[in-house]
Amino acid sequence: xxxxxxxxLVAGAGTFGFARAASAYPQFQFSSGTNKxxxxxxxxxxxxxxxxxxxxxxxxxxxxxxxxxxxHGAVTLPSWLALGMDLRLAGTRTxxxxxxxxxxxxxxxQWDFYVRAAFTESFSLMVEGGLRGEVRPEDDALGxxxxxxxxxxxxxxxxxxxxxxxxxxYARLGRFYAPYGIRFVEHIYFVRRxxxxxxxxxxxxxxxxxxxxxxxxxxxxxxxxxxxxxxxxQSVGARESGGAGYFEYRIGDMAALAPQVRxxxxxxxxxYQGGLVGKLWxxxxxxxxxxxxxFIRQQVSAANYGQNQFVSYLGATLFPIxxxxxxxxxxxxxxxxxxxxxxxxxxxxQLNVFPYAHTELxxxxxxxxxxxxxxxxxxxxxxxxxxxx
Amino acid sequence: MHNPPMxxxxxxxxxxxxxxxxxxxxxxxxxxARWSFISATIIEPSCATVNCHSKIAxxxxxxxxxxxxxxxxxxxxxxxxxxxxxxxxxxxxLHGEGALRMPPDAPLPEAxxxxxxxxxxxxxxxx
Numbered sequence: 001x002x003x004x005x006x007x008x009l010v011a012g013a014g015t016f017g018f019a020r021a022a023s024a025y026p027q028f029q030f031s032s033g034t035n036k037x038x039x040x041x042x043x044x045x046x047x048x049x050x051x052x053x054x055x056x057x058x059x060x061x062x063x064x065x066x067x068x069x070x071x072h073g074a075v076t077l078p079s080w081l082a083l084g085m086d087l088r089l090a091g092t093r094t095x096x097x098x099x100x101x102x103x104x105x106x107x108x109x110q111w112d113f114y115v116r117a118a119f120t121e122s123f124s125l126m127v128e129g130g131l132r133g134e135v136r137p138e139d140d141a142l143g144x145x146x147x148x149x150x151x152x153x154x155x156x157x158x159x160x161x162x163x164x165x166x167x168x169x170y171a172r173l174g175r176f177y178a179p180y181g182i183r184f185v186e187h188i189y190f191v192r193r194x195x196x197x198x199x200x201x202x203x204x205x206x207x208x209x210x211x212x213x214x215x216x217x218x219x220x221x222x223x224x225x226x227x228x229x230x231x232x233x234q235s236v237g238a239r240e241s242g243g244a245g246y247f248e249y250r251i252g253d254m255a256a257l258a259p260q261v262r263x264x265x266x267x268x269x270x271x272y273q274g275g276l277v278g279k280l281w282x283x284x285x286x287x288x289x290x291x292x293x294x295f296i297r298q299q300v301s302a303a304n305y306g307q308n309q310f311v312s313y314l315g316a317t318l319f320p321i322x323x324x325x326x327x328x329x330x331x332x333x334x335x336x337x338x339x340x341x342x343x344x345x346x347x348x349x350q351l352n353v354f355p356y357a358h359t360e361l362x363x364x365x366x367x368x369x370x371x372x373x374x375x376x377x378x379x380x381x382x383x384x385x386x387x388x389x
Numbered sequence: 390m391h392n393p394p395m396x397x398x399x400x401x402x403x404x405x406x407x408x409x410x411x412x413x414x415x416x417x418x419x420x421x422a423r424w425s426f427i428s429a430t431i432i433e434p435s436c437a438t439v440n441c442h443s444k445i446a447x448x449x450x451x452x453x454x455x456x457x458x459x460x461x462x463x464x465x466x467x468x469x470x471x472x473x474x475x476x477x478x479x480x481x482x483l484h485g486e487g488a489l490r491m492p493p494d495a496p497l498p499e500a501x502x503x504x505x506x507x508x509x510x511x512x513x514x515x516x
Binding site: 134343 | 426430437446454
């Protein structure tokens, strides 16, 4: 009991840390032997807190060794309660052609705390809280980067969920990302950044759908937090209200196709977007291909101007041995399809190492080409140390 | 007299495909040099991110999260000097001249910076 209290205190301290995106690893769909995200996550569309099955997989299938259970199995929580924590420290080096380039930074990237309480077999409440991370704080001293301040507290996710069984219908009400697209952990990916899924873009939603072994459907109505809400409940990005739909059809345990649509209507700007997600697992080669392409129509009513955009991702991830994930990807974002020089191309390389359950090392490199008028390319190198409770 | 080097047809096709991949669109920028457009499509998505110039982060006291606030922040502190691009600090920041380049992780395309410069030259109205 004393141990549990100590752990809760440590986890509670996490709420004064630094928050980032909730963890989701779409690379593990199919490659880990599970054909849908909800097999390992409480949320039917995936992401966020791991279920007990997901924790077992994290220890037995994903990591090289160790026990994936809460607190490495030292404590068994009652079945109605689930707790979790994510802590990430990061080091970055960016080079963008500016006079003060290159820049280096070491900072706490994420410290999130999760509580899920189930009231009955069907109803549950999930609350997440943490602090926003700062790559470049006003006070540049390293100590200041670790100093928690109440102003940085934010709760990105809090919702009620009705989910009577692992498959079948479900409904969610509260704050979270409306299901759409490939939900990578890394928010820098174009298909997150330019489709309304940037860091802390979570909206208030009424979402529902159906999950079966072969297909799943998620429909969501969303709206931004009211302006009167405190900063801890605010989101950033375009203030749009609308709807999103995601339908995934799986072909056995090796492939999936998912058409999707999202309409966001704002006071002066609206976005109408649709696209396709594709996933293919090649068992013999231990290789997973993920792809997404979205077409976006952006209408700026105040300027009486509309523009068409395109954003895409194509990547391959290799799982050579247990505990190693090696990926490469190409991304394209065309800000305006009618104007030359408004495109961005990125080439990414990523190595994830899971040496022991609950721990992860991430090495990420991105080479960015902006426009086509001789603009200097920007590079980003990043190392992350990730621990989850 | 030298003839131009022959480029194999397959290589030519590859080059054409790469060019198409990297640069789409026409050379003419028909986008409006108006703040309502620039704020919504360039500044807010690139600068008003959660830890930078969003309403909740307000880095360096600069909040660019919406059209009115962003306009006031940029024009009241000489980041933008109407009709005077050379005195507008914003353009130096976007080019990384004498300061940390903005946005630090992903520079803006030159076409976007040119559109902002045109807006400043035209009087930097909140239009």
